[in-house]
Amino acid sequence: MTASLNNCxxxxxxxxxxxxxxxxxxxxxxxxxxxxxxxxxxxxxxDLGMMAVTPVALPFCLAVSDGVASSNQxxxxxxxxxKAIRRLWSDQKSVTSNNIHQLINQTKHSSKRHGAVATLAxxxxxxxxxxxxxxxxxxxxxxxxxxxxxxxxxxxxxxxDHNLLNERIDQQA
Numbered sequence: 555m556t557a558s559l560n561n562c563x564x565x566x567x568x569x570x571x572x573x574x575x576x577x578x579x580x581x582x583x584x585x586x587x588x589x590x591x592x593x594x595x596x597x598x599x600x601d602l603g604m605m606a607v608t609p610v611a612l613p614f615c616l617a618v619s620d621g622v623a624s625s626n627q628x629x630x631x632x633x634x635x636x637k638a639i640r641r642l643w644s645d646q647k648s649v650t651s652n653n654i655h656q657l658i659n660q661t662k663h664s665s666k667r668h669g670a671v672a673t674l675a676x677x678x679x680x681x682x683x684x685x686x687x688x689x690x691x692x693x694x695x696x697x698x699x700x701x702x703x704x705x706x707x708x709x710x711x712x713x714x715d716h717n718l719l720n721e722r723i724d725q726q727a
Contacts, residue, residue, distance in 0.1 A: 569609035569610055569611050570610060570611065570612060570679070570687060571609075571610045571679075572607045572608065572609055572610060573593075573594075573607070573608055573610045573614075573616055574604060574605050574606065574607045574608065575591050575593050575598075575604070575605045575616070575618065576603070576604045576605075577589040577591065577603070577604075577618070587599055587600060587629060588620055588621030588622075588623065588628050588629045588632055588672075589618060589619070589620050589621075589632065590618070590619050590620075590621075590629075590632040590633045590635065590636040590672075591616075591617060591618040591619065591636055592615060592616065592617040592618075592636045592639045592640055592643070592676075593605065593608075593616060594608065594610065594614055594615070594616065595643075596640065597633070597636040597637055597639070597640045598636075599629070599632070599633050599636070610679070612679055612680065612681045612687065613678070613679060613680045613681070614678070614679045615639065615643050615649055615676065615677070615678045615679075616676065616677050617635075617636060617639050617674065617675065617676035617677075617692075618636075618673075618674075618675050618676075618697050619631075619632035619633075619635035619636050619672045619673060619674050619675075619697065620632055620672060620673045620695070620696075620697045621670065621671070621672045622670075622671040622672060622673065622695070624671070627669075627670040628670045628671060628672060630663075630670055631670035631671060631672040632672040632673075634658050634661065634663070634672075635654060635658065635672050635674055638653075638654045638657040638658050638661075639654060639676065641657060642654065642657065649676070649678055650692065651674070651692050651694070654674075672695070673694060673695025673696055673697040674692060674693065674694050674695065674697065675691075675692075675693050675695075675697035675698055675699045675713060676691070676692040676693070676699075677689055677690065677691050677692075677699055678690045678692075691712060691713060693713040693716075694716055695715070695716055696715040696716065696717055698711055698712075698713050698715070699711075699712045699713045700712065
């Protein structure tokens with residue numbers, strides 16, 4: 555997905571969008587918060603509800619990772635994902651699913667956390683050399699990326715859940 559700046563000089567635009575993170579504690583069997591997110595500059599894993607709407611300038615990275623409730627250790631997996639994103643972003647390295655996976659695999663993990671699983675929904679915004687904004691969405695699982703255009707309604711879901719229902723629909727079952 556690529557959006558144009560409409561021939562406006564970038565330095566006159568203080569922010570290109572506004573963003574917020576919304577998280578709720580789900581019904582995990584261990585009653586722990588399994589949502590973790592990276593919001594512009596830092597990672598969080600707490601019962602926040604909704605963060606304040608924040609202006610976003612280029613470059614930016616926003617991500618949410620949700621531990622899959624089938625494991626009692628998934629809150630650690632989602633935290634590891636967003637901590638890897640923060641490290642890659644802070645080191646100005648490419649934040650891709652492959653780089654996240656490699657960084658997590660280089661980290662020592664307790665054997666009791668084996669099998670922990672998490673989703674990922676991430677958007678990275680960068681400025682192209684031609685002055686357009688490139689927004690790259692990385693998505694796996696059922697955490698979603700939505701967009702709400704200025705003065706528009708309703709929210710537009712930009713991702714499609716990776717789940718059994720959508721798989722069966724794709725198979726026309």
